[in-house]
Amino acid sequence: MAMSNIIPLFVAISLLGAFIISIIGKRLKWLPDLIGSLTTLILLVLSLITVRIVATQGILVYNVGSWKLPIGIVLVLDGLTVFMLVTVNLIAFFVSIYSINYMERFTSKWKFYTLFLLMMAGMNGVVVTGDMFNLFVFLEIASVASYALVAFGTERHELEAAFKYTVMSTVGTLFILLGIVFLYSYTSTLNMADMANVLAQKGMSNIVVMVSILFIVGFGLKAALVPFHAWLPDAHPSAPAPISAMLSGVLIKSLGIYTLCRVFYNVIGINSSLSLVLMVLGTLSMVIGVFLAIGQWDFKRLLAYHSISQIGYVILGIGLGTPLGIIGGLFHLFNHSVFKALLFLNSGAVEYATGTRDLQKMGGLMTKMPITGTTTLIASMSIAGIPPFNGFWSKLIIIIAAVQANRLGYAFWAVLASILTLASFMKVMKYAFFGELRNKWSEVMEVPFFMKIAMVILALICVVGGVLFISNINEIFLKPASDVLLEGTKYADIVFKGIQ
Amino acid sequence: MIIYLLCLMLFCCGLYCILRKRNIIKIILGIIIAEYAVNLFFILVAYRMEGRSPILSSEVEIVNMVDPLPQALVLTSIVIGLATTALLVALAMRIYEKYGTFDITKIKELKG
Numbered sequence: 001m002a003m004s005n006i007i008p009l010f011v012a013i014s015l016l017g018a019f020i021i022s023i024i025g026k027r028l029k030w031l032p033d034l035i036g037s038l039t040t041l042i043l044l045v046l047s048l049i050t051v052r053i054v055a056t057q058g059i060l061v062y063n064v065g066s067w068k069l070p071i072g073i074v075l076v077l078d079g080l081t082v083f084m085l086v087t088v089n090l091i092a093f094f095v096s097i098y099s100i101n102y103m104e105r106f107t108s109k110w111k112f113y114t115l116f117l118l119m120m121a122g123m124n125g126v127v128v129t130g131d132m133f134n135l136f137v138f139l140e141i142a143s144v145a146s147y148a149l150v151a152f153g154t155e156r157h158e159l160e161a162a163f164k165y166t167v168m169s170t171v172g173t174l175f176i177l178l179g180i181v182f183l184y185s186y187t188s189t190l191n192m193a194d195m196a197n198v199l200a201q202k203g204m205s206n207i208v209v210m211v212s213i214l215f216i217v218g219f220g221l222k223a224a225l226v227p228f229h230a231w232l233p234d235a236h237p238s239a240p241a242p243i244s245a246m247l248s249g250v251l252i253k254s255l256g257i258y259t260l261c262r263v264f265y266n267v268i269g270i271n272s273s274l275s276l277v278l279m280v281l282g283t284l285s286m287v288i289g290v291f292l293a294i295g296q297w298d299f300k301r302l303l304a305y306h307s308i309s310q311i312g313y314v315i316l317g318i319g320l321g322t323p324l325g326i327i328g329g330l331f332h333l334f335n336h337s338v339f340k341a342l343l344f345l346n347s348g349a350v351e352y353a354t355g356t357r358d359l360q361k362m363g364g365l366m367t368k369m370p371i372t373g374t375t376t377l378i379a380s381m382s383i384a385g386i387p388p389f390n391g392f393w394s395k396l397i398i399i400i401a402a403v404q405a406n407r408l409g410y411a412f413w414a415v416l417a418s419i420l421t422l423a424s425f426m427k428v429m430k431y432a433f434f435g436e437l438r439n440k441w442s443e444v445m446e447v448p449f450f451m452k453i454a455m456v457i458l459a460l461i462c463v464v465g466g467v468l469f470i471s472n473i474n475e476i477f478l479k480p481a482s483d484v485l486l487e488g489t490k491y492a493d494i495v496f497k498g499i500q
Numbered sequence: 501m502i503i504y505l506l507c508l509m510l511f512c513c514g515l516y517c518i519l520r521k522r523n524i525i526k527i528i529l530g531i532i533i534a535e536y537a538v539n540l541f542f543i544l545v546a547y548r549m550e551g552r553s554p555i556l557s558s559e560v561e562i563v564n565m566v567d568p569l570p571q572a573l574v575l576t577s578i579v580i581g582l583a584t585t586a587l588l589v590a591l592a593m594r595i596y597e598k599y600g601t602f603d604i605t606k607i608k609e610l611k612g
Contacts, residue, residue, distance in 0.1 A: 133573055140580045147587055156598045160607055163524070163591050170531055170584055171518060177538050177577060178511075184570070185545040234610045 003053060004062040006046065007075040010085065010124040011138075013042055018117035025110030032113040033100045039117060040093040043124070047085040054082050055476040061130070061498035069496060070194045076130035076495055079480025080330075084127040084258050086477070087334050090461075091249045091341045092120055098345050098454035099242040101447070102352060106240065112152060119145035119246065123254045130495060132180050132190045132267075139176070139222070139255055143169055146251055150239045161231075161238035168231040172221030179214035182207055193495035196267045200489050204271075212274060215263055216281075223256020225315065226285040229308050233292075236307065237300035237357070241348020244300060248307040249341035253333055257314055266484070266491035270321060278319030283413050286312030290420040299347045299357045299432065302424065303340065306383065309417060310336045316414065317398040318485070322405050326482040327474075328397030334478075335390040335465055339382040342458040346376040349447045349455065350432065359428060364437030368444040371452050373433040375459040380429055382462045384422035390465025397469070507544060511537035524592045524602045528585065535581045539574045546570035 017039035025032040053060065060077040063069065096116065103109050122142025129135050147169070151162035184190060186207045187198040199208065217228065224232040232252075236244050264270055264278075289309030296302035314336065317329025349372045350365065351357055366373035382391035395418055402411035446452070468477060484491065514537055517530025546567035552560075554568040592602070599607050 133576075137576060137580070140584075144580075144583050144587060147584075147591075151591060151594075154594055157610055159591055159595045159598060160610055163588070163595060164610075166584070166588055166591065167518065167527060167531065170588075171515075171534070174534055174538055178541070181538065181542045181545055181570075190569075238610075 003057065004060040004075075004077070006050060006053070007060060007062040007077050007128055008064070009046060010043060010128055011121050013039060013046075014117045014121035014124060018114045018121065021110050021117065022114045025113065026108075029109075032110040036096045036113040036116065037093075037100065040089065040096045040120070043089040043120070044093045047082070047089045050077060050082050050085060051476060053077070054079060054480060059494055059498040061495060070189060070191050073134050074130040074191060074193075074495070075128045076193075076498065077128065078484050078491075078494070078498075079482075080258070080261070080484040081127050083330060083334070083477065083481035084254055085124065087337050088120070088123050088127065088250045088254055091246065091337050094454040094458055095242045095245050095249075095341065095345070098245075098348075098451050100450040102242055102348055102451055103240065105352070106152065112149070112240075115145045115149050115152075116243070116246070118142075119149065119251070123250060126254055127258060130192050132183065132192055132195065134190075135192075135259065136173075136177060136180055139259070140173060142251065142255060143173065143222075146243075146247060149243045150235050150247075152240055152243065153238070158238045161234035165231045165235035168221060168228075172218045172228070174218075175214045175221070176218035179211045179218060182211045182214070186211075192262070192267050193492040196269070196489045196492040199268060200492070208268060212264070212268060215260070216277065219256050219260045219263070220281065223252050223260065223311060223315075224285075224308055225256075225281045225311065226288050226308065227281075229285065229289070232308060233301055233304045236304040236344075237298060241300075241344055241351065244304075244348070245341040245344035248304065248344060249337045252307065252311060253314075253337065257311065257318070257333065260315075261318055261485055265488055267489070269489045275319050275321045278315055279407070279410060282312045282315030282317075282319055283410055284312070285309065286316060286417045287413055290417045290424070294420060294424045294427075296424075297359050299350065299359055299428065300344065301357075302359075302428065303343050303347060306343075306421065306424070307336075307340055309421065310340065310383065312417070313395065313398055313414065316410060317394075317401065320398075320401050320405050320407065320410075322401055323482060323486055324397060324404060325401035326485050327478055328394055328401050330481050331468065331478055332391075332394035332398060334468070335382065335394045335462075338458055338461050338465060339379045339389075339391060342375060342379040342455060342462065343383065345451070345455050345458070346372055346379065349451055352447055352451070353444050354441060359431040361440075362432040362438075363435045363441070364433070365441065365444065366433040367437055368441060369433075369446050371446060371456065375455045376433060377429060378459045378462050380425035382465075384425050385418045386422075388463070388466065390462055390468075393466040393469055503544060504541070507537055507541045510534075510540070513537075522604050524595065524604060524607075527604070528588050528592060531588065532581070532585060535577075539577055539581075542570045542574050542577070 021032050062075040064073040122138050125138030147166045187195050221228040293305035314329045314333045317325045382389040385392045385395045399411050514530045514534025551564045551566040554565045
C-alpha cells in the first residue's frame with residue numbers, strides 16, 4: 001500500500017463519522033458522543049503519524065482517481081499541511097471531549113456532532129488539497145457547517161449573528177470564486193503547482209494584481225482581518241462554547257490564514273508590496289482588535305475581539321517574510337489555537353455553572369470553581385505573553401523578527417498590543433474569578449468530569465508549549481512548515497517530484 | 501466585450517442589493533444575483549467564438565472548441581449556492597418567528 005493513501009483519510013473519516021451519526025444517532029443516545037470523540041481521536045493519531053512520515057520521507061502526493069498530476073485533483077502532504085492538520089485535529093479532539101458534558105444543555109446532540117464532523121471534513125480538506133477549485137469546495141463545506149452551528153441555539157441573538165455571518169462570509173466566498181475564475185482564465189489550469197509554474201513563466205500582469213486583491217478581500221473576510229472583521233464579534237460568542245472554541249481556535253486559521261499563505265507564498269509568489277499589505281492589515285487588526293476588546297463586559301465577546309487582535313500577530317509575522325518572522329507567525333498560530341480554544345472552553349464552563357456571561361455579575365468564582373479558575377489564569381497569562389507560557393515565546397520571536405527586519409514601528413505596535421492584552425485579561429481575572437464571592441453564587445458547582453479534563457490538558461499544553469521551539473522538536477514540526485513558505489513558488493517543482 | 505460589462509453590472513447589482521437593502525429577503529436575493537453573475541462569468545470565460553461542443557470524434561478535426569471544464573465547475577458552484585440559499589432562507593424564517601419583522605434596522609440587538 002502506497003504511503004500517500006493516508007491523505008484522503010483525513011476527509012473520508014470525518015465524513016464517515018458524520019454519516020453514521022446522522023443515520024443512527026437519533027435513536028441511540030450514547031452513540032453521537034462515542035463516535036464524535038472516536039473520530040477526532042483517530043484523526044489526531046493519524047495527523048501525528050503524518051508528522052513522522054513527512055519528516056522521514058518528504059512530501060507525499062495523492063492523485064484522486066489516479067489521474068496524473070496536472071490533470072486530476074491532487075492532495076498534497078507537506079510541512080505546512082502537517083502543521084495545520086496537527087493543530088486542527090488536536091483542538092477538535094479536546095473540543096469533542098468537552099462537548100460530551102457541555103452539549104447536554106441542548107436538544108438533538110446528534111445534529112451538533114454531524115455538523116461538527118462535517119466542519120472537520122471541510123477544514124481538513126482545505127488543508128490537504130492541492131487544487132484551486134477543490135479548495136473552494138472544501139472551504140464552502142466548512143463554512144456552511146459553521147453557519148448552521150452558529151445558529152445552533154436558535155434564539156434571537158444566535159439567529160441574528162448567524163444571518164450576519166452567513167451574508168458576510170458568502171460575499172467573501174464570491175470574491176474567492178471570482179479570483180479563481182480569473183486565475184483559471186489566465187493560466188488554463190486549476191492545479192496549484194501547475195498554476196505556480198505557468199504564473200512564473202508569464203510573469204506579473206494586471207490580472208495577477210486583480211486576483212491578489214480579490215483573494216485578500218475574500219480570505220481576509222474568512223480570517224476576519226480588520227476592515228473585514230465586523231461579523232466575528234457577533235458570530236463567535238453566539239455559538240455554543242465548544243463551537244466558539246473551534247471557530248476562533250482553528251476555523252479562521254485554516255480557512256483564512258492557511259489559504260492566504262498558501263496562495264500568496266506558493267502559487268502567486270510573494271513580493272514586497274503584497275508583504276507590505278499583509279503587515280499593515282496585521283498591525284491594524286492587532287491594535288484595533290485589542291482596543292475594542294478592552295471595553296467589553298461580555299466574557300465571550302471580549303475573547304472574540306482578542307481573536308482578531310491575535311490573528312493580527314500571526315499575519316504580521318508571516319507578512320514579514322523573513323525566516324524568523326514566518327516561524328514566529330506559525331508558532332503563534334499554534335499557540336493561539338491552544339489558548340484561545342481553552343479560554344472559550346473556560347467561558348463555556350463559567351456559563352454552564354452560573355448561566356451568565358456578564359463579567360460584572362460574576363466575582364469570586366475561584367473558590368467555587370478552582371480548576372476553571374486556574375486554567376483560565378494560565379490561558380490568560382499565555383495570551384498576554386507572560387514568560388514561561390507559550391504565548392510569550394511566539395510573541396517574542398515575532399517582535400525580534402520585526403526588529404531584525406528593521407521594522408521598528410511594527411515591533412512597537414506589537415509590544416503595545418501585548419500590554420493592552422495583559423490589561424484586559426487582568427480585568428477578566430479580577431471581575432470573574434478573584435474578589436468577593438457573591439451570595440448568588442454560593443451554590444455554584446465545579447463543572448463535570450469531561451469538561452475538566454479537556455481544560456486541564458489544554459492548560460498543560462499552554463505551559464509546556466514553549467518546548468516546541470527547542471531545536472529537535474522545531475526541526476520536525478515548525479521548521480518544515482516555515483520552509484514550505486520560504487521556498488515560495490519552488491513549491492511547484494517539489495510537488496511534481498513528490499512521492500506518489 | 502459588452503457582454504462582460506453586462507456581467508459586471510449584474511454582479512454590482514447584487515452587491516448593491518446586499519449592502520443597501522434593509523429587507524432580509526432582498527439581501528438574500530442580492531446574494532443570489534451576485535452568485536449568478538459569477539457563475540455566468542465563469543461560463544463566459546470558457547466560451548470560444550464559433551466554437552463547437554467538446555466531443556472527441558475520429559472524423560472531425562478539433563480546431564475551436566468550448567472549454568468543457570468550467571461548465572462542470574459551475575454545476576458544483578450552483579449546488580453550493582443552493583445550499584447556502586436554503587440555509588439563509590431557513591434563518592430568515594426563524595428570524596421572522598422571533599422578531600416579527602424582516603427589517604434589519606429593527607433586528608440589531610448585538611452591538612458594541
